[in-house]
Amino acid sequence: MTQVQTPTRAPARATAAAGAAPLLRRRRLAGRDPSPLQQLIVYALLCAGAVGMIVPFIWMVSNSLKTDAEARLVPPTLLPTQPLWSNYPEALQMMGFGRALANTVVITFCCVVGQVISSSLVGFGFARFRFRGREAMFLLMLSTMMLPGQVTMIPVFILFRSLGWIDTFWPLIVPAWVASPFFAFMFRQFFAQVPEELIEAARIDGASNWSIYWRMMLPLSSPVIAIVAIYTFMGTWNDFMGPLIYLNSPDHYTLALALNSFNGQYGVQHVNLLMAASVVTALPCIVLFFAAQKYFVESVAMTGMKG
């Protein structure tokens, strides 16, 4: 059921063109493989951009290996004169890394799972069912995205407090299980593009709505799932305001909160340690992308979205 038959989506003109195979072949070669000159231009552009992208990052890593004094030097040195690896264990020890890591992983895991399930359910409902009030509801959902978070912050806080959830993970996890409008919108956009014939075929095969969702739509939507998962992951991993408000005891701190302990009353006291801790905190996100990027990009081509 995962491998859905590729539907014909290309306009009729493409099929008509199939007759002129030799011509097409030549054209395709010319079109698909860029000439050396074009390659050069593409490389040059990409490299120029890449330098701009990577330099601040190198700067961050390099600062994490400097002494505090060298990190504040004018004019700055691009690389540390003597890499100070001991910054890392010192920074991790200072921020209580292990405990904060466990807390962050638990919260993030629950949020990712909840967000994918709830948002895809809602997106599917909006995309594939006709019901009275759908348009109004959809517009309502869209409009809630525009509500500045600050508006509801205090009332929501009062709500969670009355539930006795202060200094627990619930206020951070539960909102992820009721579908964020952003991601539900994303799923809806995706599901709306799935050809109707696919669903009709499944219905004729006797599939229930739930199994259409669970067995067909979810596997189909793996690129969206990947995007939603990664965005939720990064959003939760780096969230600062939520943990700040709801978590009190250091035993419950997340990485983002622990990171802030480098910010003293009189500004950042140890820039190098802050940078080291930041690199470690950002590392899981980077590794995640490295590991997932292939799937991330190619999954689109695997899933019946190909022409």
Next chain:
Amino acid sequence: MAKAVRFLLALAAALLVVWSFIDVGARVVRSWRADRRAVTLTILHWGTPEENAIVQRLVDRFEQAHPDIRIEDIHANNYDPKLKTMFAAGTPPDLFYMPSDSLPEFASMNLLMNLSPLIEQEQAAGQAQWLSDFYPMLLDVFRYDGRAVGRGSLYGLPKDFTTMVMYVNLDLFERAGVPVPYEGWTWQEYEAAMRRITALSDPTDRTGPIYGGVIQTYPQMLRQLIWSWGGEFFGGDGADFRDVRLGDPHAQAALDLIYRTRFIDRNVYNITGVGKDPGEMFETGKIGCIGPLGRWVVPRYRSIRSFRWDIVPVPHREGLESPSAIATVAWSISRQTKHPREAYELLKFLCGPEGQVMSTKLGLAIPSLKSVAESDAFLSPGETPANNRLFLDLIPRMRVAQNPPGQQFNRILDEELAQSLRLGLVDNKTAAQRVAGRWLAELDSPLRQREFPRLSWPRVGQISGAVVLVVVMLAAWRLSRQKLGRLGRKEERIGWLFISPWIIGFAALTLGPMVVSLVLAFTQWTAMTPLEEARFVGLANFRHLFREDPTFVQSLKVTVYYVVLAVPLGQAAALAIAMLMAQKVRGIAVFRTVYFIPSIITGVVLATLWLSMFNSDYGLLNYVLRPICELFGARPPDWFGRDGQIWAVPALVIMSLWGVGGGMIIYLAALKGVPASLYEAARMDGAGRWRQFLNVTLPMISPLVFFNLVMGIIGSFQVFTQAYVMTSGGPGNATLFYVLNLYRQAFEFHHMGYASAMAWVLFVILVALTALVVRSSRRWVYYEGLKA
């Protein structure tokens, strides 16, 4: 190979998740088993890890001595919002840090426990000798009688304090042949010294010029400077807040000196806004004299090895002995504490000699107990600064500063004086007039002047219940006119079932809170007091917003400026990079990663990083731009400084473009999804690359463009963190984004009702804009298979 690596990574991730759940679970179980002692006190404070360790050690000692008391120790470096949210939630900490300038605000809202009765009891019992060890003036700073600081009930015990001095680079003074003014100096002598030190500059030095000095001009220090000239912020000994005295000759003389040395003589370095820590500037050895500053920089400066330094008094007007400002923080007790006795015991212990000796070794401040301050623990002979004694010598000259409750005056002062002292756009007379004008308008606003009736929440409940009922019935009536078949009804039920997670979330986490905030938009409420205290003001909030608040228009302008730049540029850049990535060239995976990684970095780290990048002196960006600009006879912009009115927002746009990788990935996925056959067909018809892009690529990815556009507009209108962390709105309100302004109203000024009104105005603007985009999208967005 790659597969094996990915398998290992997945395994590691799975193990990490399992370990985390076990670790957290074990801690939960342990906390269930933990003994529930009779009394639990919560304390809230901020600090460096070293300071927190000291508080932790004190807490442990106290718990040992009082086994029946358990203390929950919370430290938060984002202190102000944390404290205020805890108050707003009705769960304030029992003890917490109280900076002296916040005292009128907290005391006037009746949030603090009055310590005077407890102390009188102790005195009557002859047990209050410990009190006489405090410097009396420091206790006065925490007395408040409802109008002014310095008399009345006591609301906190100072944990430490500092007087204000100037830090001097002895080597530069020596090279310039200026005697070190240990016995004090006049402002004339100061200016002469600045001139001579600045003259040491070597134009060929690539590390930049030498400056005579840096003058600190944030409100607290500005007051110190004006005092040293014999002026004041307000009349009536500084406590008549309707009588702004910035236009008086003495105050003007102080301001003019700053203006003159910064913009005309250029002997004093103008720290324009953000990204430049003046403390750091001094550490580089390029600054002759920096101040006024307190003791808190001493630990940092002790690590200076490249030059000798010391402290001297703040300069004064000829023939005047300059008073010293006090910066001090107290431990205060919340009035709502359930255990006042125990809290009072803890308070005395936290401010007692034991803790003060420990924190004195850190060196950030002067102990508030005479016995500790006069001991070697503080005087630390043999250590820098050699003139350490000066901090104590200034104590007889300390003066209590008066602050109107709330932070609004300081905010206005900072904003308007930035126009003259930082940017040099207006003269000091005008700036002073504007401060007075805006402040008086604020005081005279009906919101402050009139007494409004309390809001009746039961009535609100009835009305909103009735409204919801009517809306639901209307909707039901309208819907019931559309007839459905049996199948249709089944589909409808299932549809609603599928979207029910959102419906539940919407009702509980959005609609309910929205109703509350909508109601609040018509009230005056401080968020620190219970909801029942909210007062109904009708449309006064909106009237004030549209008619009397210049920051509303300014913040709207800034935000629109940002949106107009950031949204199109961000989308175009993301799409362009994705198009390049979609080419079949080797090594694309590397590029993909490189472009994506930056979008992972967020929050405080992002801000810290880019502040150093944008620094106009030694920032990497201007280092690269300078030679390019010089080709055209220009200089690179001083992003958040003098050119801030124009360049501050573009700087934030550039920063946002660094995170373009997120959008790029989405577009990349979309581009891969465009059927190759469509391009082939287009090529058959003779379409070139540009036509293919216009007629195939764009229509096929238009749903995503639409999605990104909507989200981009919404996101950009809500920009907050960057401005909050990096610029806090400056310079001169050039980055006062709408949500930052809103946040400030809500959490700095406590105008929760006003902030709710602002939020609703923003909401309406966004809904209107999105409706416009959605409407237009019917013409340019192409969907396949969407059920109409």
